[in-house]
Amino acid sequence: GSAAGFSGIGVIAAVFKDEGTAPVIGLNEKDRLTVLQGCPGQHGSKGDSGEPGQKGFFDGALNCKQLLDLGNVLSGWYTVYTVAGKPLSVFCDMDTDGGGWTVFQRRMDGTVDFFRDWNTYKKGFGNRLSEFWLGNDNIHDLTAIGTYELRIDFTDFDNINTFAKYKSFNVLGESDKYKMILGDFVDGTAGDSLTYHKNMNFSTKDQDNDQSSTDCSHVYKGAWWYNDCHFSNLNGVYLRGEHASFADGVDWKTGKGYNYSYKYTAMKFRPT
Numbered sequence: 570g571s572a573a574g575f576s577g578i579g580v581i582a583a584v585f586k587d588e589g590t591a592p593v594i595g596l597n598e599k600d601r602l603t604v605l606q607g608c609p610g611q612h613g614s615k616g617d618s619g620e621p622g623q624k625g626f627f628d629g630a631l632n633c634k635q636l637l638d639l640g641n642v643l644s645g646w647y648t649v650y651t652v653a654g655k656p657l658s659v660f661c662d663m664d665t666d667g668g669g670w671t672v673f674q675r676r677m678d679g680t681v682d683f684f685r686d687w688n689t690y691k692k693g694f695g696n697r698l699s700e701f702w703l704g705n706d707n708i709h710d711l712t713a714i715g716t717y718e719l720r721i722d723f724t725d726f727d728n729i730n731t732f733a734k735y736k737s738f739n740v741l742g743e744s745d746k747y748k749m750i751l752g753d754f755v756d757g758t759a760g761d762s763l764t765y766h767k768n769m770n771f772s773t774k775d776q777d778n779d780q781s782s783t784d785c786s787h788v789y790k791g792a793w794w795y796n797d798c799h800f801s802n803l804n805g806v807y808l809r810g811e812h813a814s815f816a817d818g819v820d821w822k823t824g825k826g827y828n829y830s831y832k833y834t835a836m837k838f839r840p841t
Contacts, residue, residue: 629654632711633661634669634840642668646697651710659703659711662837666720666732670837671711673703676819677833679807683791687776690792691743702804705740705747705771712739717838719751721803723759723824724833726810731824733757738838746770746778749794760823762800769794790817803834 629650630636636647644663648656649671662670676683681700693704719738723731737752748770754761770778772785773792779785785795791805800822808818808830818830825831 629656632669632840633659633663633671636661637663637669644668649711651707652714653710655710657707657711658697659707660697660701662835665722665837666734670720670839672835672837673708673711674701674803674834674836676700676803676807676831676835679809683804684774684806685792687773690771690773706743708740709742709747712838713742716841718755718841719763719836719838721757721759721763721821722833722835722837723821723831725825725829726832728832731757731759733759733761733763733821735763737841740771746776747794759821762822762824765796765800766794769796788817803831803836805830 629648630639631652632649633647636649641647641661642663644661646658647661649659650656660672660675662668662672675695678699681695683700683702685694690702691705693702693707695701717738719735721733723733725731734755734757735752736755737750739750741748741750748768749766751763751767754764769780771792772778772795774786777784777786779795779798781795781797783798785798786792789795789798789802789805791802793799793802793804799816799820802816802818802820805816805818805820808814810832811829812818813828816827818828819834820827820830821834
């Protein structure tokens with residue numbers, strides 16, 4: 570009995586050992602072979618993919634109003650995201666008229682040249698600490714979805730502050746020449762010098778998209794939604810108050826007229 574049983578186990582163990590495949594397990598006190606574990610078989614074929622998960626939800630702020638609502642009460646530069654998820658550094662005015670405004674244009678000291686070409690206005694230019702244009706592509710991206718009101722603030726060289734406000738504002742893309750879609754004038758102490766530019770394409774010194782037989786951008790040394798030229802020219806030359814030249818300064822016709830260039834302007838939008 571026992572001798573034969575023992576030698577049998579030895580043979581089986583030896584065979585597996587020589588094959589170098591799998592260990593013998595389950596030998597009990599009486600040297601009885603209980604289990605021989607075989608080697609793992611081939612992997613089965615891959616199973617079907619699971620159901621798609623919930624679509625991700627991007628929670629970066631889309632504008633300065635959302636940042637204000639999150640408790641950011643100080644005006645300054647913040648990161649917002651376009652609907653496509655692209656991060657943008659923008660100046661948020663958290664103070665004026667309830668705050669939450671995304672500022673896309675600012676003039677204040679004449680340190681930045683605004684007589685620039687199409688591509689420069691497309692991308693944006695300027696200085697965070699002084700004057701800038703956010704860029705037509707960026708303005709388009711940030712106003713493409715939703716409704717935004719527009720506010721423009723002015724300060725003259727007597728430090729008198731005025732403003733103009735419009736019910737809605739957005740800018741179409743480059744293929745539509747950054748056409749400005751503008752709602753009604755709401756109110757403002759500076760009067761309405763922008764409705765004349767409603768539905769106009771943007772023009773620069775190297776791209777004349779205006780409604781005039783002349784080249785408004787060259788004549789008035791700016792870049793704007795020129796019509797059969799303008800009632801406003803806020804990207805004109807920084808001429809520091811009264812100027813003899815006609816309508817080529819940072820001018821707003823219904824405010825200080827065609828021969829006065831403002832000390833400060835800021836153009837801004839906010840979701841309604």
